[in-house]
Amino acid sequence: MASRQLLKKLTTRNYSTNKAIFLSAKQIQSLEVGSERELLVEEISITSEHYVRGSEEAAFGSKRIGCVELPKPLIKGIQDLVEGQDKRLIRTDALRLYDALRSTARIPKDNEEFDGSRASKKIRKASATVVEPHKVSYGPRESVAYAAGVLPSTYAAVTNVMKEISNRISDFRPRSMLDFGTGPGTAIWAAKETFKLEKCVGVDLSEDMLRVAEQLEESTKTDTSTPVEFKRYLAFDPKAQKTDLVVSSFTLGDISSAALQKSTVEQLWAQTGDILVLIDRGTPIGFSNIARARQWILDLEGSDAHVVAPCSHDKPCPLLFSPEAKPDDLWCHYSQRVQRPSFLMKTKHSKFNTEDSKYSYVVLRRGHRPAKSTSIENQAYHWPRLIQPPLKKNGHIVMDTCSTNGEIQRMVIPKSQGKIPYRDARKAMWGDLFPHPSKNKVVTRMSEGVSKE
Structure with missing residues (x-):
């Protein structure tokens, strides 16, 4: 009945030549068109060719990877870790960690002058509430609070950097990894999601942090898992084989002096066989730590290194070493969004299930900077x-x-x-x-x- 009504409409109405009626093959067969009335059927060809509006180069240079989600085994491991703990204590300890991180983000200046303007009053009021710069030593409670309240944001930042390395350098396939300042093993988790590693070593001074890292690793261990070794000290053997991927994430800021930072960075570079990744907080102090560490390695005699990211050059960072630089106002940092697991929402007492992680980083590789060529991979360096x-x-x-x-x-x-x-x-x-x-x-x-x- 429906097909006859459709046929009646088609044969009784006069359609202009600039209009078209689209029917499926099943509808055309159900019309039962006779010889006296014929329908003009024209097949429309559909090409499978993809229409590109933007350039391939811009797509290759894109840094965004969308919202990062923590691996389900890691989420379950942290949930099991905090299950037997006092939730109020975890939140209290997490708030102490947040205060310590905020206190060392920007050092207030003592020679600030205030006039009677409204902006000056706001600055005075804000400076009065600034917490004295301090750091927190990681004991048993602080280590659990770090895993429940800080780990997701650091995981997101490391994941973005690992993805960028994987996309930018096609011939980089690391087998070994060294994570200095591993904490609960955050960078190792992120690297294992991107690369097929055969051996991982995590180094951290805090025994309680290493205990948390081992507990998370053991709770999610399978027969095919990458073996991970955790230890307190970094032992350097000149005859030992160097590590393909060396990572130090959110650690430089915890080192007390610039001299110790320089010594640590040089030791990490000495153990690097291919790529060294340094990540710190996306604050003026975190950026200055990364920029100085970058310059220390480039200035090393015989270092033979070049910057893969984020810089497009191997010269001193203009945001820190230029005469016009104002690192307190403009500094090099980036942002990565991460989905908050339920334990993080409870720790922060937040109803929002996402947050943005701000970070500064540098990726250095042994060898000279690739020259310009026809390949997009080499062009991206410039x-x-x-x-x-x-x-x-x-x-x-x-x-x-x-x-x-x-x-x-x-x-x-x-x-x-x-x-x-x-x-x-x-x-x-x-x-x-x-x-x-x-x-x-x-x-x-x-x-x-x-x-x-």
Whole structure:
């Protein structure tokens, strides 16, 4: 009955030639069209060719990986860890950790002058509530609180860096890993999700932290798990084989002096066979720790190193070593969103199931920086990186980038530059590599840095 009604509508109405009616094969067969009335059926060809609006280079240089989720075995291990603990004590200890982290994010200046303006009153009020910079030693309670309240954000930052290394360097397939300042084994968990490792070593000074790391590892261990060894001290043997991947995440800031930081970084580089990853908090102090460590390795005699990320050059960081640098106002850091597990939401008393992890990092590799070639992988070493979210205006995009000549430059991509460059600029995000040059003249915001180390 339905097919006859459809046929009646088709044969009684006069349709203009610029209109089309789309029918499936089953509907056409059910019409039972006779010889006196014939339907004009035209097959529409559908091509499987993918239409690309943006460039392949911009997609390769993208840093975003979406919201990070912790592995389910790790979530279960932490839930089992906190199950037998006093939840109120865990929250109290976590709040102490947060206060310690905030207190060392930015050191207040003693010579600040205040006038009677409203902005000055706000600064005075904020400075009055600043907690004296201090650090927390990790005992049994603090180690559990770290796993329940801090681990997810650090895991997200390390995961982003591991993914970037895997995407940028196709020939990097590490078999061994050293995690200095491993804590509860956060970086090891993140690296195992990205690379197929055969041996992992985690080093941490706190025995209670190592005990938590071992408990998490044992609770999720299977027959195919990568063997992990945890120990308190880093022993260096010149004759021993070097480690393919060496990671130190959120550890440099806990080292008391710059001299110890430099000694630690040099020892880590001596044990690195291929790639060294240094990550710290996305604060002015965390950034300065990373920038100085980066320069220490590049200045080493015979280091033969180059920066893979985030810098597009091997010169001193202009955000710290340039005469125009103001690291308290503008510093190199990035953000990664992570999904909060239930135990983290309970620890923070939060109803939001996501949070953003701010971090600074550097990835150094042995050997010289690859020269420009036809491959996208080598070209990416010479693309500027966005150090801030782009300003999307009407008809043009303004981007502040760290350029290949070691300067902080502001470039403008107008709509008249072309569809592909303009769309790539519209879709570019904080931390991405941008493959197109600026049509207009670039403006140098900070000149090339001069190392004072």
